[in-house]
Amino acid sequence: MKNRFKDFVDFFRDREYYRQLVRLAVPIALQNLITSSLNMVALILIGQLGEESVAAVGLGNQVWFLLNLVIFGICSGAAMFVAQLWGKRDIPNIRKVLGLTIKLSLIPALFFWIVAVFFPSFALGIYTKDENVILIGSQYLRIYGWTYLFFAMTAVFSTAARSTGNVRLPLIVSTSALGLNVLLAYPFIFGVEAIGLPALGVQGAAIAGLIARVLECLAILVSVYKDRLSPIAASIKDIVEFNVKFMVTVMKPVMPVILNELLWSLGITTYNIIYGHIGTIAVASVNIMSTIEQLAFVVFLGLGTATSIMVGNQIGQGNREKAYRYGGRSLLIQGSGALLMGAIVYLVAGNIFQFYKVDPEVIANAKIILTIFSCGLWMKASNHVIIIGILRSGGDTKFSLVLDGLVIWFIGVPATAAGAFLLGLPVYYVYALTFTEEAVKFFVGVNRYFSKKWINDLTQKVESISFVD
Numbered sequence: 001m002k003n004r005f006k007d008f009v010d011f012f013r014d015r016e017y018y019r020q021l022v023r024l025a026v027p028i029a030l031q032n033l034i035t036s037s038l039n040m041v042a043l044i045l046i047g048q049l050g051e052e053s054v055a056a057v058g059l060g061n062q063v064w065f066l067l068n069l070v071i072f073g074i075c076s077g078a079a080m081f082v083a084q085l086w087g088k089r090d091i092p093n094i095r096k097v098l099g100l101t102i103k104l105s106l107i108p109a110l111f112f113w114i115v116a117v118f119f120p121s122f123a124l125g126i127y128t129k130d131e132n133v134i135l136i137g138s139q140y141l142r143i144y145g146w147t148y149l150f151f152a153m154t155a156v157f158s159t160a161a162r163s164t165g166n167v168r169l170p171l172i173v174s175t176s177a178l179g180l181n182v183l184l185a186y187p188f189i190f191g192v193e194a195i196g197l198p199a200l201g202v203q204g205a206a207i208a209g210l211i212a213r214v215l216e217c218l219a220i221l222v223s224v225y226k227d228r229l230s231p232i233a234a235s236i237k238d239i240v241e242f243n244v245k246f247m248v249t250v251m252k253p254v255m256p257v258i259l260n261e262l263l264w265s266l267g268i269t270t271y272n273i274i275y276g277h278i279g280t281i282a283v284a285s286v287n288i289m290s291t292i293e294q295l296a297f298v299v300f301l302g303l304g305t306a307t308s309i310m311v312g313n314q315i316g317q318g319n320r321e322k323a324y325r326y327g328g329r330s331l332l333i334q335g336s337g338a339l340l341m342g343a344i345v346y347l348v349a350g351n352i353f354q355f356y357k358v359d360p361e362v363i364a365n366a367k368i369i370l371t372i373f374s375c376g377l378w379m380k381a382s383n384h385v386i387i388i389g390i391l392r393s394g395g396d397t398k399f400s401l402v403l404d405g406l407v408i409w410f411i412g413v414p415a416t417a418a419g420a421f422l423l424g425l426p427v428y429y430v431y432a433l434t435f436t437e438e439a440v441k442f443f444v445g446v447n448r449y450f451s452k453k454w455i456n457d458l459t460q461k462v463e464s465i466s467f468v469d
Contacts, residue, residue, distance in 0.1 A: 017326055020310050021303070027167040029302025033295070034175040041182050043291050044355050045189055046205055051284040051358040053202055056136035058287035059127045060120075060202075062272055063141060064148070066265050067112040071152055073261025074104050075159035076308075076388065077254030080395055082163035082232075083309050084459045087316025091231045093459075094164070099238035100250055101156050109152035116145025127269075128276040128283065136202055143206035147213035154217045157224055160232040163309055169223055177216030184208035253458060256397035263405035270413050271434060274420045275427060282427035284358060285365035292352060293373055296345045300381040303334055307389030315394060320455050327390040327449060331382060334389075338381035346374035368428040372435070379438040386445035396454035403441055403448070412437030 046057050078101040085094045115123050120141035124134045158170035188204030191197050200207065224230045275282045307330040314323035349370055353363045383404075391400045415433040419425040425433075448454060 014325075014329070017310070017329060021306055021330070024162075024165070024167055024306035024309055025299075025302040027171045027302075028162065028305050029299045031167075031171040031174055032298035032301045034178065042185050042205065043288070045182075045185055046202065047288075047356045047358060049189075049201055051280060051362055052130070052133055053136055054287055054356075054358065055128070055130070055280050055283045056124075056133045057140055057202055057205065058283060058290075059124055059133065059272070059276065060137040060140045060144065062127060062269060063112060063116050063123050064144070064151075066269060067108060067148055067151070068155075069261045069265035069268075070108045070258065071105050071155045073258040074101060074108075074254070075155055076261075076392060077257035077397065078156075078250070079159050079163045079308065080253065080257075080312060080392055080397075081250060081458055082160055083312025083393060084316030084457065086164045086231070087313040088459060090459065094160070094231055095234040095238045096241075096243075096246060097250060098156065098160050098232055098234040099241065100247060101160070102153070102234070102239050105152040105156050106149070109148045113145050113148045116141045116148065120145070127273050128280070130280050133280060140202040140206045143203060144209050147210050150213045150217035154213070154220055157220050157232060161220075161224075161230075162305060163312070164231050165309070166230075169220065173216055173220045173223065176219070177212045180215065181208050181212035184211060253395050253397045253456075256401040257392060260397070260401040260405040263401075264408055267405075267408035267413055271416055274416055274430065278420055278427050278430065281359060281361050282365065284362045285369060285427055286431065288353070288356060288358070288362065289366045289369045289373065292345065292349045292370060296341055296349070296373075296377060297381070297384075299341065300334055300338060300384055303330060303337075304385045304389040306330075307385055308393040311390060312393040315455060315457055316459050318457070320452075323394065323455060324452055327385075327394075330385050330389055331446075331449065334385040335378050335382040338378040341381075342374040342377040345377065346371060349374075365427055369431050372428060372432045376435045376438060379435065379442050383438055383441045383445060386449060387441075390449055391445070391454045394454040395456035395458045396448070399448060399454065403445055407440050407444075408437050411440050 043054065043057070047054050078097050081097045082094050085097070120138035121134055123141065124137045128134065154174075158174065161167070161169045185205050185208040187197055188200050188208045189202075190204075191199030224233050272283070272286070275286050307327065310326050310330075311323045314320075314326060353366055356363065387400050387404050391397075391403070412434050415436045416430055419430045419433045
């Protein structure tokens with residue numbers, strides 16, 4: 001009993017934990033908040049063009065979504081090493097890992113660029129049979145697809161910067177770029193007669209996004225390399241050099257993360273395909289709701305990323321018990337905070353729907369989906385910190401693959417498909433069935449945390465190669 005009371009008191013007294021959490025989580029959460037807010041503004045602008053444009057851009061962005069998650073898998077896998085190596089201040093090997101990450105990230109970026117720019121109708125045809133939506137979405141993708149290569153580079157350096165404790169750089173660069181995107185979106189979408197700029201519709205939104213992404217990439221590269229003192233300022237040699245043993249050592253725990261994100265993203269894509277077959281109104285309803293979901297989740301994304309950095313640093317320093325305590329505290333804070341956020345979302349977020357000029361049925365569906373999301377947010381948030389903040393940062397990537405990448409296919413997708421195609425349920429009930437996977441992940445993930453089997457020091461394997469000259 002005394003030990004439990006001491007643990008309870010220590011939970012609130014550990015100033016080092018809370019100081020690090022605030023220092024890391026607040027800028028990351030702020031970045032996500034600004035990003036989601038500006039994305040919502042952009043979608044509201046597109047929403048003035050009607051539900052077909054909302055659906056077209058939403059489905060067009062599913063191609064980017066797939067790329068984003070593959071890149072995220074590569075970067076978050078590499079971040080396990082970077083965070084632990086930063087705990088030992090091993091800068092040479094951090095740069096070697098970064099060089100490998102750049103090479104790996106450009107491969108899917110090139111593939112998705114080809115699909116988006118040269119075969120947009122094929123990609124969109126997977127999600128919907130609405131020819132007008134495919135036509136509008138193709139116009140968007142042929143332009144926006146060019147952003148993928150720049151996005152890959154930005155993602156690699158942003159993730160590495162955060163893993164070494166520099167959370168301000170990604171915050172400043174990405175929010176500035178997104179602010180520029182929104183400022184450019186209005187004149188490009190609706191035109192400016194005074195200067196002879198025609199209304200370009202969804203193509204204008206894509207042009208604004210392309211300009212912003214290019215400048216974002218240039219800004220972060222200039223910031224990192226301006227004095228070459230940054231721990232993530234990988235040299236040309238670090239980027240082009242190829243060492244098989246080093247690559248295999250890094251890729252062994254990273255590959256399950258990439259497969260995890262690929263399987264999970266394909267699962268989410270399957271959800272969207274199911275929504276698409278229900279109808280264009282269903283797609284528009286989910287897309288409008290997704291912007292509110294992103295806003296509600298920003299704090300928890302920040303806390304999850306901060307936890308992964310803190311836990312990884314502690315494991316790299318050899319502090320296994322402290323890493324375990326840090327993970328547990330974050331899990332409790334995440335779950336409790338998400339319960340509160342769910343209540344807030346339910347009470348106030350519905351007012352946002354009035355800004356959309358779409359079919360009333362779209363708004364009615366979105367409001368019901370909002371209620372379902374509010375009730376299940378605590379599970380989503382808890383699972384995020386378990387998988388991203390705890391298991392992956394400890395190198396437990398094979399278990400994470402099973403928990404996150406396979407559960408969606410064996411639980412979530414079958415339940416959702418059955419609801420849509422066998423039972424013919426409305427889109428909001430189909431959306432509710434996606435939470436079956438969240439429930440399974442939560443209970444299995446919590447049990448894995450308590451087992452402590454997820455704590456692994458990855459740096460020893462990298463350092464034993466003697467790769468650095």
